[in-house]
Amino acid sequence: MNKLIANEMMKLVARKRLIVIGAIVGILVILFTFAQYKEVQTQRERLGTDDWRDSLQQQIIDMQNRLGSNRISDEWREQIQVSVQQLQFYLDQDINPNEPGAVSFVRMFIENSTDLFIPLLIMIVASDLVSSEHTLGSVKLLLTRPVKRWRILLSKYITLLLATSFIVAMTGLISYVLSGIVFGYHGWKAPIITGFVVEGSNVDTSRIKLISQWKFLLMDFGLVWFVAVVVGTLTFMLSVLIRSTAQSMGVMLASLISGAILNNMVSSWESAKYLFMVNLKLTNYLNGISPPIQGMTLLSSMLVLLVWWAVALILSFIVFTRQDVY
Amino acid sequence: MSATTLSVRNLTKTIKRHKIIKGISFDLKEGEVFGFLGPNGAGKTTTIRMLVGLIRPTSGTIEICGYDVKKNFTKAMEKLGCIVENPELYPYLSGRENLLHFARMLPSIDAKRIAEVVEMVKLTERIDDKVKTYSLGMRQRLGIAQALLNRPKVLVLDEPTNGLDPAGIREMRVFIRELAENEGLSVLVSSHLLSEIQLLCDRVAIITKGNIITVDTVESLLSSQEQAIWQLEPSVKGKEILESLTEVTTLDDGCIVTVYDSFQIPKWNAALVHAGVQVLQLNRKTPVLEDLFLQLTDTGGAHIE
Numbered sequence: 080m081n082k083l084i085a086n087e088m089m090k091l092v093a094r095k096r097l098i099v100i101g102a103i104v105g106i107l108v109i110l111f112t113f114a115q116y117k118e119v120q121t122q123r124e125r126l127g128t129d130d131w132r133d134s135l136q137q138q139i140i141d142m143q144n145r146l147g148s149n150r151i152s153d154e155w156r157e158q159i160q161v162s163v164q165q166l167q168f169y170l171d172q173d174i175n176p177n178e179p180g181a182v183s184f185v186r187m188f189i190e191n192s193t194d195l196f197i198p199l200l201i202m203i204v205a206s207d208l209v210s211s212e213h214t215l216g217s218v219k220l221l222l223t224r225p226v227k228r229w230r231i232l233l234s235k236y237i238t239l240l241l242a243t244s245f246i247v248a249m250t251g252l253i254s255y256v257l258s259g260i261v262f263g264y265h266g267w268k269a270p271i272i273t274g275f276v277v278e279g280s281n282v283d284t285s286r287i288k289l290i291s292q293w294k295f296l297l298m299d300f301g302l303v304w305f306v307a308v309v310v311g312t313l314t315f316m317l318s319v320l321i322r323s324t325a326q327s328m329g330v331m332l333a334s335l336i337s338g339a340i341l342n343n344m345v346s347s348w349e350s351a352k353y354l355f356m357v358n359l360k361l362t363n364y365l366n367g368i369s370p371p372i373q374g375m376t377l378l379s380s381m382l383v384l385l386v387w388w389a390v391a392l393i394l395s396f397i398v399f400t401r402q403d404v405y
Numbered sequence: 406m407s408a409t410t411l412s413v414r415n416l417t418k419t420i421k422r423h424k425i426i427k428g429i430s431f432d433l434k435e436g437e438v439f440g441f442l443g444p445n446g447a448g449k450t451t452t453i454r455m456l457v458g459l460i461r462p463t464s465g466t467i468e469i470c471g472y473d474v475k476k477n478f479t480k481a482m483e484k485l486g487c488i489v490e491n492p493e494l495y496p497y498l499s500g501r502e503n504l505l506h507f508a509r510m511l512p513s514i515d516a517k518r519i520a521e522v523v524e525m526v527k528l529t530e531r532i533d534d535k536v537k538t539y540s541l542g543m544r545q546r547l548g549i550a551q552a553l554l555n556r557p558k559v560l561v562l563d564e565p566t567n568g569l570d571p572a573g574i575r576e577m578r579v580f581i582r583e584l585a586e587n588e589g590l591s592v593l594v595s596s597h598l599l600s601e602i603q604l605l606c607d608r609v610a611i612i613t614k615g616n617i618i619t620v621d622t623v624e625s626l627l628s629s630q631e632q633a634i635w636q637l638e639p640s641v642k643g644k645e646i647l648e649s650l651t652e653v654t655t656l657d658d659g660c661i662v663t664v665y666d667s668f669q670i671p672k673w674n675a676a677l678v679h680a681g682v683q684v685l686q687l688n689r690k691t692p693v694l695e696d697l698f699l700q701l702t703d704t705g706g707a708h709i710e
Contacts, residue, residue: 082509089506093497216493220551223457223489224510225482404459 083226083234084241091204091242100200100246104253107196111188112258119179131175139166154346161369164282165275172272178292180266181259186296188254190366193303194342194359195335197250198310202331204242205314207324208235209399214324218404228400232319236392239315243307251300271295275367282367295365302361309355309384310335316391319399335359342371352379355387407435410484410591411456411559416465418451425451427615428465433559433591438581440606440623441595442698448615449595450490453563456593457487470558483512486557490564492548496537500528500547503536504554511555522550526580542573549580560584560592566601578605599698611701618701630697631665636686643682647673665689 091097126133142163146156169176177183189197209232212218221231255264269292276283310331317327338356345351352358352372363370364377411433418426426448433439443449454460456467458474458481467474472481494503501519508514523532526546536544545565552560565581566574582605584590596602602609603623610620619626637643640659647653647661650673654662663673670687677684 086506086509089502090495090498093495093502215495216491217495219457219459219489219493220507221510222459223482223485223487224507225479225512225555226510227479401461403461404454 080230080234080237083230084237087208087234087238088241091238096204097242097245097249100203101249101253103200104250105257108188108254108257111254112184112261115184115187115258116261131177132170132173135166135170135176139163139170142166158369161277161282161367164284165272165367168282168284168287169272172289174270174272174289176272178266178269180262180269181255181264182266182292182296183269184258184262185251185254186292186299188258189251189296189299189303190362192250193306193362195339197247197303197307198335198359199332200246200250201243201307201311202314202328204246205239205311206318206328206331208239208315209318210322210324210327213322213404222404229396232396232399236312236315236395239311240308243311244304247300247304247307267291267293273365273367277367277369298365299362302365305381306359306361306384309388310359312388312391312395313355316395319395345371346373348372349374353383355384358383407437409433410435410470411593412466412468413452413456414466414468416452416455416467417463418448418455418460419463425615426455426462429612429615429617430465431610431617431620433593435558435591436585436589437607438585438592438594438605440602440609441593441612442599442602442609443595443597443612445597447613449597449612450563452612453487453489453561453593453595456561457485457489458482459489483555484558485561486552486555486559487561488545488548488552488563488565489561491567492544492551494536494544494547494551497535499535500532500539503547504532504551507551508554514554518554522553525553526550541568542570542576545569545573545577553584558591560590562592562594564596565594566596566598574601581605611698613701626697627691630700632690633663633665633670634686634688634690635661635663635684637661637677638683638685642680643677643684646677646680646682650676660686 122134123129126137128134142159145151146159146163151159166176207214212221222228270289271292272287272289273295274287276286314327314331317330318324321327321330334356338354338359341351341354341357342360345357349372352375357371358375358380360368361377361380364380370376370380409432413432414430415428416426416430417424417428429448429452431439441449441453451460455462456469456474458478462475467481469481470484472484474481494500495506498506500523504519504523508519520529523529526549528543528546528550531539531543536547539547552562562581566577569577578601581592581594585592585607594602594605606623608620608622609626611618634656635643635647636659640661644653644655644661647663651663651669656662674684674687
């Protein structure tokens with residue numbers, strides 16, 4: 080098995096996929112770092128102060144002003160109300176929710192990339208692990224070796240898991256190193272509040288916990304990794320079923336983007352919560368952001384994703400071991 | 406009688422209720438080159454893909470050195486080397502990396518064996534270059550090297566000379582004959598190029614529409630169809646006499662064609678002379694496999710190159 084995985088790794092490295100992904104992450108991090116830096120600067124100029132309490136207070140006032148307008152939807156209104164209460168809570172506790180520093184940046188970056196950006200990077204690898212062998216025709220050589228087909232597919236899947244872990248870790252590392260140049264490499268111990276329970280427009284703060292940012296970041300990474308694995312497995316399945324890199328990538332991209340759109344409009348469509356793509360923002364549960372559909376919890380979302388993962392994996396193996404190769 | 410290395414029995418394949426392969430059987434013996442000949446779409450490739458385990462047969466058995474491909478896949482594949490259509494190796498890897506890749510999928514192949522097969526196909530100088538820089542002939546040779554890594558007993562080559570230039574085809578032919586004669590390999594070669602099969606193979610199976618019509622040695626296939634061509638004067642009278650003795654056809658230039666039967670020919674000749682017909686010319690013509698092939702498959706020339 081190790082030899083088979085070594086083979087897959089050799090092919091992956093030779094095609095320089097991981098380098099491309101690293102470059103994409105690098106460029107994006109630089110962009111975001113610059114944007115963040117600009118934002119901090121303009122805020123400072125506007126408020127004329129360096130104190131985060133003033134800017135937080137200003138943020139709350141802005142939101143309340145928006146609430147006063149009667150042109151915003153109920154759903155949006157609810158979300159803003161929740162945010163206001165959370166920010167107020169931070170202010171009351173005298174904790175800066177946006178502690179400057181590379182660690183906060185990494186947290187912000189990873190949380191925002193969990194439903195689209197990271198899955199996209201994983202797709203670059205997952206979509207052609209199997210289908211590229213078909214396009215190239217090398218599958219005919221691969222499947223006529225004295226190795227059972229399921230072992231070949233398993234070696235590919237393990238390679239995908241390794242690549243997924245590597246990509247998630249690399250994203251964290253690159254964003255830490257690059258943003259640290261501007262924001263400084265600190266913020267590991269900054270306190271973060273988690274455990275907000277959102278019910279409608281009310282925030283229940285009775286079960287909140289104060290934890291260090293590094294612990295919070297670890298949880299974030301765990302959830303992001305989990306999402307990445309599920310999306311990777313789904314793409315992997317499509318790559319087995321469709322045998323075309325472009326098509327499996329297209330299908331996956333379409334469902335991810337539709338998920339991003341659905342997130343904003345499915346609140347009244349209850350059964351949509353069983354779609355994998357509306358369950359990808361797991362990190363939102365940690366931050367106490369209300370889910371797209373009432374009644375969704377971290378556990379239910381993870382369960383839904385787990386079911387999709389298992390079905391995709393089983394289907395991949397059944398199809399791959401039985402299909403005729405022409 | 407040498408040992409049977411590949412045995413195919415009543416092989417069928419049905420795709421969407423369409424019977425593509427209709428129950429074919431044949432055997433390969435040690436050290437022989439076996440030709441698989443048929444027009445495009447006859448079922449050559451489907452059969453070959455079933456032999457190498459890429460397609461599941463609907464029914465029938467395939468045994469490689471006694472191991473059933475279906476029940477004992479890994480054992481059977483250890484005895485088999487193959488190239489199905491073009492050798493599609495990884496262009497972004499070097500030749501050596503490609504061989505390493507496939508060696509890792511075989512039990513106990515060391516660097517020495519890799520060097521050995523590279524030497525065999527004469528690729529030593531370019532082996533560390535990326536495959537995308539190789540010519541088609543070199544790729545074909547690397548494909549062969551890959552197929553020989555595990556010291557197979559049976560080598561299956563699907564259209565091995567596809568896309569090669571005449572020198573390359575010749576080189577390939579010599580190489581395949583060497584493998585069969587020196588190493589005792591059984592080689593199954595499929596082709597729609599008749600001249601190639603004729604020069605390369607010991608025995609030929611002719612397949613059309615999913616059936617094997619005939620399996621025989623190239624010589625006996627051809628000799629059974631030898632013709633005698635007569636040029637007679639006067640030809641009308643000569644034709645009448647021959648017609649009374651055997652089946653004849655007349656060519657455009659007035660020559661008369663009968664079967665070549667070394668026992669009958671002198672008698673017919675005597676009959677002609679006796680009747681006062683002059684035999685100006687009598688030629689014995691061995692048909693090329695192509696004529697035979699067209700005759701047997703009855704497809705006309707449209708599909709044959």
